[in-house]
Amino acid sequence: MGTRIGKEVSIGIAEAAMMADVDVVSAYPITPQTHVVEHLSELVADGHLDAEFVPVESEHTAMSTCCGSVAAGARTFTATSSQGLALMHEILFIASGMRLPIVMAVANRSLSAPISIWNDHGDVMAERDTGWLQVFVENGQDAYDHILWAFRVAEDHGVLLPIMVNFDGFIVSHVVESLEEWSPEEVRRFLPPYDPPYRLDVDNPWTFGPVGIPDIYLETRKAHDEALLGAKATMVKAWSELADVVGRQYYPVEQYKADDADIVFLSMGGISETCMTAVDELREAGKKVGLVRLRLWRPFPFDEVKAALGGRKVIIAIDRALSTGGPGGPVASEVKAALYGLETRPQVIEFIAGLGGRDVTVGDFKQMYEKGAAVAAGGPVPGYELLGVRA
Amino acid sequence: MAPLPGWKDLPPGCPIQEPLSARNNLTGSWRSARPIWDHDKCVRCGVCDLFCPEACIKPDHEGLYQANLDYCKGCGICAQECVTQCISMKQEEE
């Protein structure tokens, strides 16, 4: 294990990609992802990283370039946010359908209009069904570890899928905090070189990305679905390998002071840390409350969610995105779907918090707890609430 | 016909592993009319070759253009585009 050093999280992500010895980076700068790709272009220009940095005129082209380079057998990294992710949309399906193991860091930011550069999960939730693996990190250490882990998972011959590592814009991306870097020896032990089972090769020509007529398209979708579901086992294995190398253990669903909790918060991403502080303070006041955090979003960890949430009285589900005109928040909907088959189901109350960068404080979590406690005491279950919205 | 593959039989991302396998599909069976060249009027410009969507028109060893009837699907684009109008489409049944 290394010593903790202070680093801006975005710089840590860029350096983790360098430690993974990426061959190609193609990206277009967009706030709040900018520091990641700026730093990578510096690392290439200064000769610290032997890679091709391919500057492009749009994110659509960035993702297209990544598809080509990874298909040619090059370890490939990119990063984006918000409108940039939206502009990649159609190529995201091509990357996953062609099973191209691109690693992409997404600095989560809200979508326009109105124009907002601030943090929420609206951007990535719009890409939920693109067939990519998706995880969320909570802090700089998580982010650094998960870039290396993402290559290990995506490039595994049993997986071969692109992966998004989601880190919250600003509240994670722009924070200077402490993290432990990996040594080259630790990276070497954990991450084998990229060795695709087949690649674009003029001496051994194959056709990539052909048409899928109705006789075959259905089977390709089934294979894609099974590949995502099956990837969880490799992810869990890679997390335990990561623990062997650097001593930090991650899981698809993680808990904080939740063992005996009747009421649990459920959250995803950077605000989970603020929630932990709220849980600490509520525990000091004698409340039996805990936190369950979703790290893995795709494939959705149904079994782990059921195990962590079944048997609770009340779940306070916190979303960072709104499915406008729909059921509320995407996390809460999926959690409810996961719990539907249980004989006794917990009550779920839903909050959409921190849209467009509205700060989510320890006090906000305590207010949500009070509403959860009212339901636990037999009160009616309210519909989803946009936390802090002015009437 | 060989049975179609099940989902477990597909390689990840479904690349086609046999180069130029499109050649196995003899599109000549789709043809209801074939192009006939009047080689006296032909000026060897090659426009028919350039426009052919199957790329199946090539000059023979004497420089005379011919369609490979294994692949010519009788679309008639060559006859439409021919500069000297030396190609006519002849119904297969005749």
Next chain:
Amino acid sequence: MFEIRFHGRGGQGAVTSAEMLAHAAIEEGNYGQAFPSFGPERRGAPVMAFARVSDAPIRNRSAVYNPNGVLVLDPSLLKLVDVAHGLAEGGTIVVATHRSAEDIRAEFKLEGRLGVVDGLSIAMSTIRRPITNTCMLGAFLKATLVDEKPLVDLQALEHALKKRFGRIAAPNIAAFRKAFDETVVLEEN
């Protein structure tokens, strides 16, 4: 946990000084966190930055609302911004000004412990530019001494300055030391 808010104008180095504090805390084995008030950068506009220093892992990603310490890099901000807003009990405010602490307290009704230093003169005599951020780190660490012990190790902070400023580290370190020495502290009323 010690929470700090920095008030400056875009381009005056508020974010950098917040980062220096976090780096120093981390270097001496504690925990530190620094971040800007998120938004488009605007030179000259009043901006804020935040830092937290703790001997335990910091698990809070919201802004600082009840600071234990406030740094004011530019005295003209006192008229524009309520720099004492939410100041925690026993909190400290340090201001870059050539005026006396008594004067500043009387005019702006600032609660808490108040530290003043003529940051602008020190900056002009050391780094030769009107940028007070490294001075005010010295003033802040002086005004928040507890039993002669600073919030972060002075050597660690100078090391952070050295790493950030490279060639121009020496005048910045001189500004930091001079401000530490010259800061006048007025205890809480």
